[in-house]
């Protein structure tokens with residue numbers, strides 16, 4: 001390890017290793033989402049899906065929130081009893097389980113988009129603002145390599 005960048009990477013990796021017991025390969029986050037469809041594309045499609053079925057009457061904020069929580073429960077069941085799972089899932093998930101995971105993550109995302117629509121929250125803008133807020137709350141120089149709650153730092 002000679003450069004500063006390598007040094008930081010090493011510290012991050014070791015930090016993850018120490019907490020999760022996973023190796024460097026198992027904590028490799030290199031991954032990119034597709035650029036299409038956009039959030040706006042999905043948002044429009046979901047609104048159409050709902051209108052075509054005359055389901056606006058059911059897609060109220062409270063109902064959508066309950067549906068979202070239900071889907072989070074279904075997502076959790078997939079991981080239940082598996083113990084720690086590496087980033088990328090490794091050999092912990094077979095093809096069928098991976099497909100199931102894709103479906104449950106999608107259900108959660110779909111209801112999150114619908115709930116945001118029903119609450120008229122501009123989700124990408126809100127997330128961007130929240131990330132900025134998190135940066136202020138968790139400054140790198142205070143939090144580097146530690147995962148404590150913000151009020152536990154001095």
Ligand SMILES: Nc1ccn([C@H]2C[C@H](O)[C@@H](COP(=O)(O)OP(=O)(O)OP(=O)(O)O)O2)c(=O)n1
Nearest residue numbers: 050055058059071074104106107108110111114
């Ligand atoms: N009133 C509804 C019912 C369903 N959906 C959409 C959003 C979810 O993506 C999916 C949820 O469908 P199900 O309630 O059938 O749940 P699952 O797909 O999880 O099926 P199961 O409960 O059998 O696992 O369909 C919706 O928008 N509004």
